[in-house]
Amino acid sequence: MRLFFQKSLLLTFAFAFHFSAHAGLLEAHQGRWLGEMKVPDGPTLKLGAELFVRADGSYWASVSSPDQGVYDIPVKNIKQSDASLEFDLVFAALKLTWVKDHFDGQWLQGPTPLNLHMQQVAEFPKKTRPQTPSAPFPYEDIPLAITSTDGVTLGATLSIPNGQTKPTVVILVHGSGPGTRDEELAGHRPFAVLADDLARRGVAVLRYDKRGVLRSTGDYENHTLPQLVDDLNAVVKAMEARKQLSNIGLLGLSEGSQIAAEVAVRNPEAVKFVVSLAGTGLPGLEMLVLQDRVWAKDHGANPAEVEQLMVYVRKYYETILGNAEEKPRIDALKELYARLSPADRTLVEQHKMNEGTLSLSWAEKPFLRASLLSNPQLAWRGVQCPVLALNGSLDHHVPAKENLAGILAALRAGGNRKVESAELVSLNHLFQTAKTGAEDEYGEIAETIAPIVLQKVAQFVIKQH
Structure with a gap:
């Protein structure tokens, strides 16, 4: 699974940023910023960042990928200096440096940094959706x-x-x-x-x-x-x-x-x-197991493989339920994975049964265990x-x-x-x-x-x- 009852969509980068900002650069440059980055041997992708200060003084920052139809992924934390903002992600980082009237950015994922030139825009580009409300509004x-x-x-x-x-x-x-x-x-x-x-x-x-x-x-x-x-x-x-x-x-x-x-x-x-x-x-437990069953079928597992995978999936979630504290829970899940035979481990990895709610990063979240309960x-x-x-x-x-x-x-x-x-x-x-x-x-x-x-x-x- 990706998200509980709703998978994350098309982004290949997972968002859990780190943000420790003081007043200054973010407050001075609130709004939407848009740039493009060329993926090696891949497409050119637009990347957007939105920054603003809420009424209570707290900060909001989010990242959007308009070409992938994904918007407003929230930033958890930001690192800020006088001239730069840095968003740390689970699998990547985004660093923005202020230059006169725009941000120069670097997307850091893999061996090659991807450069960005980000200008302020009123709105991020979006696909035309015929049902999106339009004026006049009664x-x-x-x-x-x-x-x-x-x-x-x-x-x-x-x-x-x-x-x-x-x-x-x-x-x-x-x-x-x-x-x-x-x-x-x-x-x-x-x-x-x-x-x-x-x-x-x-x-x-x-x-x-x-x-x-x-x-x-x-x-x-x-x-x-x-x-x-x-x-x-x-x-x-x-x-x-x-x-x-x-x-x-x-x-x-x-x-x-x-x-x-x-x-x-x-x-x-x-x-x-x-x-x-x-x-x-x-x-919750039965719901997540059912979701993973559907996921496995959708991604090519044959009936015998599905049943084999569900044995592991159920044990995984039952291990989470059996360990209320984070460290013993993570240790027990690592041990469960280590006990898999090479063939079972290959099957789990092949059908991505170690991602989303079946990943250690999700197992750390109190929300997942509460959902299972x-x-x-x-x-x-x-x-x-x-x-x-x-x-x-x-x-x-x-x-x-x-x-x-x-x-x-x-x-x-x-x-x-x-x-x-x-x-x-x-x-x-x-x-x-x-x-x-x-x-x-x-x-x-x-x-x-x-x-x-x-x-x-x-x-x-x-x-x-």
């Missing part, structure tokens, strides 16, 4: 800052339809990864499309940046699932306090569906309905409001059959009969109409969200008003 976008329980400030946008009295408001909840309020991925902005579609139908929409991302403060790198639940809970409370709104509903994508379910249980009077898109309905079925059993659950038949991250069955079984076990569900044919994890559902199609498909999904969501939401 609604007002109101910027908000919402304070969560631990003092983190969430940057948000509330879209309120013109001329509507006390509209229903839908809060959009991210999937995994460093989600912006638009849930941007592969040049698509699915939450912007959802918000625009609902607002044009008279429904208010609130969307927010995940903690530690863009205008939201906090630490994304070390966040936990309970913190994300608390963040959404704070957003619900903020919407309750706005008397110009009426019913509150939650729409969660992928991992966000579990977060929405937990907050609906916590706020049974306030939350009137839940929409689950590509929602998870399996315990989590069980969305427990949350779904407590949800008593109306639920719409949609999954795509070509979803390779959250396979539809198993997860829809898990959600529906949990809702039935809790006595909830106010449930609508569908497995939508030929739709992938992002609800695009796809050929195979594979991740590398995301950026190639012009469609952001299939119209049938927008229609079903809107009909369900409007019915709850």
Whole structure:
């Protein structure tokens, strides 16, 4: 796997930067900077960096790869001197030196540094997506800052339809990864499309940046699932306090569906309905093993190899569950890998079963172990409001059959009969109409969200008003 319930996309460099900056160069040159680097024996790739200071004085920096459709990958740390900024990555580094009116940069990955000349730009180039919202807008976008329980400030946008009295408001909840309020991925902005579609139908929409991302403060790198639940809970409370709104509903994508379910249980009077898109309905361990099974099949493993790999995968995750402390956990995983036969080790490496959530860098993260321990079925059993659950038949991250069955079984076990569900044919994890559902199609498909999904969501939401 790459990311829990949502793999990192096409970048060959993994982002976990180191950033210790003082006021000066970054503050003086806030904005977007774009350059090109020539990959040896490969293409010329655009690379973007965005720098700004948040309202609370904290720094934000991100890297984007427009040619690969990847934007706003957050920087953890920056090293800053009077004339240079340096971003240290897991497998690379980017150093920027200020020269009169631009940055000269070096991308350091492998034996040959790649040079960059970065000029300031208003926007990064993006592929044309026909569903990206465009003017005129029959609604007002109101910027908000919402304070969560631990003092983190969430940057948000509330879209309120013109001329509507006390509209229903839908809060959009991210999937995994460093989600912006638009849930941007592969040049698509699915939450912007959802918000625009609902607002044009008279429904208010609130969307927010995940903690530690863009205008939201906090630490994304070390966040936990309970913190994300608390963040959404704070957003619900903020919407309750706005008397110009009426019913509150939650729409969660992928991992966000579990977060929405937990907050609906916590706020049974306030939350009137839940929409689950590509929602998870399996315990964390079973979900990750299923994802890895699909990954292995997608990448050429035959049935016997898949079963052989899953023995290792399950032992790997069970080792994480059995070791709460980081050092014993990493030591035990190294020992597990060392005990593999040469043939098994070759098989693991051939099918990349030592990457993503099966890598030691991910095993160090508290979030991975917490995800393995989590069980969305427990949350779904407590949800008593109306639920719409949609999954795509070509979803390779959250396979539809198993997860829809898990959600529906949990809702039935809790006595909830106010449930609508569908497995939508030929739709992938992002609800695009796809050929195979594979991740590398995301950026190639012009469609952001299939119209049938927008229609079903809107009909369900409007019915709850």
